[in-house]
Amino acid sequence: MTYNSNAIEGNTLTLRETYLVLQEGLTIRGKPLKDHLEAKDHQEALDFLSDLVTHKRPALSGRLIRRLHQLVMRETDAEWAGKYRNAPVHITGASHVPPDAAEVPVRVRNLIRWFQRKQHSLHPVERAALFHHKLVSIHPFFDGNGRTARLSMNLILMRHGFPLAIILRHDRTKYYYALQEADAGREALLVLVIAQAVERSLDLYLRTFAPIIADRLLTLAQASRGTLYSPKYLNLLVRTGRLSALKRGRVWYTTKQAIADYRKSRLRNRP
16 A cells, blocks of 8 residues: 555656565665655554554544654655645646645535535545545645645545555556546546445455365355356346455355345345
8 A cells, every 4th residue: 555655646656665665774875865754754653554444433524634644755755744835736637726725724614514424425446536536626625635635535434444446657647638637637547446446345355264264165066056046147146236245257146144144134124
């Protein structure tokens, strides 16, 4: 997360170098001091994020967003870390013009109100993606807006039980294009990009724990035996998000427990 989020913003440390800086405390010859400090700051911000989720700390707010920014920028721009900008800014390569600095506090408060209103009407992944875009479009800080927005987005996701959504460095062009599309009111692509990032992280977790759950995974044909459901119907349930399943290659796998959970949910929802 630290490597990719910083690399999107131009940090030159490689993944291996980021590891050496954070885990071994090494200094990479030929790399700017700023790049080292950005890595350490971002790691501290991630630790803070984890603490917020673990201990169910205060809800998302303008104050919390400024705190995340303060951590991200603490060593590289101490003067403005955690402070809203006081002058106009221009986003390089984008047609979107952020609001005047005087409007920033009000815009952020309105964003938090929007986030609270959409709590039950939007899926958490969609709400997190749109919040991310709206915060970036306000551009409340002189620098560090992207990193702060991605951290805020991940706070929303993690509080709903999702893993970190990591925008990969090599997806930078697609990611920026999706933001530009959202600037024009076409938000579907950005939601898709974020959803794919969440899915990629979930797949990583599943691969990590695969040896533990492998003995319980069944193909849909195997899982349908002894149940009221055909493999074709189970496939429909999977594709419509009503049955938990894991896809390997072109084959879907599920468990007897997942089918039992689906059956229980149907019984609960009967009038």
